[in-house]
């Protein structure tokens with residue numbers, strides 16, 4: 499690998515002003531020529547890039563880009579270019595410097611000015627690069643946080659991001675309309691987060707906590723995802739809040755198990771008609787495996803306690819698991835809050851969803867289940883649905899698509915009182 503210094507130059511910010519103008523357009527977009535690689539697109543999205551947190555608190559990174567990497571500092575000043583196709587290894591040398599193997603600068607260390615908040619930022623500005631073994635479009639921003647650990651934020655065009663998310667969140671067997679539904683809800687979700695998190699360091703995580711995002715493959719699912727994103731370009735679900743048509747957090751989960759749940763259990767901001775829950779659905783009966791109905795699942799008491807304790811050190815004072823009881827339910831009967839009693843007699847309350855996630859989202863598939871304690875186990879049974887059950891039921895959407903429903907009809911069903919709006 500050859501290293502070349504470049505003279506400092508200002509690089510225009512890629513963050514464009516964030517303006518969403520709602521138009522009256524409600525029709526689906528015309529099909530565009532599909533970009534089979536997902537690496538380029540016909541027209542750049544006319545809003546700022548989405549900031550996706552793709553790594554958090556890591557000590558070392560391996561980065562590679564086909565044809566070389568342009569590196570700039572946190573103030574967008576060019577530092578240099580790494581030519582060639584080799585991996586570079588990046589790690590913090592201290593709280594005030596990155597070390598880049600093979601030397602972006604002569605001594606192998608990039609001494610950068612701190613950016614806001616005292617952290618340091620190194621921007622790798624190549625349109626598409628490999629981070630470890632995953633290829634991300636756009637550019638990467640590496641920031642040194644406390645304890646010399648690195649966060650990596652991928653800045654990526656919204657429509658590219660949507661295509662990548664659809665490739666992971668839709669099942670390969672989904673019908674074309676179900677892919678389009680997924681593209682519209684994934685776009686609405688990220689645009690809502692981008693507007694809400696303007697002052698935060700990132701808009702969304704790359705995990706299930708937001709939407710799963712790991713680049714895109716050039717396979718059948720990848721091509722269907724790109725087609726769906728392009729066909730629905732700029733379309734989101736909106737509802738009229740009495741004053742204007744507005745975005746909302748278009749939640750979705752794999753299978754509702756019979757009825758969607760009210761999002762208000764997660765916060766008052768989501769206490770809105772489209773997310774009120776109570777939408778009946780048995781279309782998700784077609785979901786494979788134990789999704790529509792599941793259980794029983796038996797987990798050792800000791801293991802349940804260990805998992806809870808590893809997530810929250812305050813659990814240690816419970817000294818073991820004596821009992822679990824539901825203390826709050828949604829209007830549709832799903833457990834929303836539980837109380838745990840420890841061997842010490844102390845109690846701890848937590849949301850049922852966090853309890854489920856602590857035990858494994860694919861182990862305890864939903865909070866819509868019964869549970870009982872045996873001498874050595876906690877038994878979860880009569881499980882219904884897979885996921886949190888808010889908003890759209892993904893397998894329900896697939897079931898309705900197979901019955902000939904359009905994406906617009908499916909979205910109106912799961913988000914009552916909404917319509918499709920084109921935001922760009």
Ligand SMILES: [Zn+2]
Nearest residue numbers: 779782891894
């Ligand atoms: Zn359903």
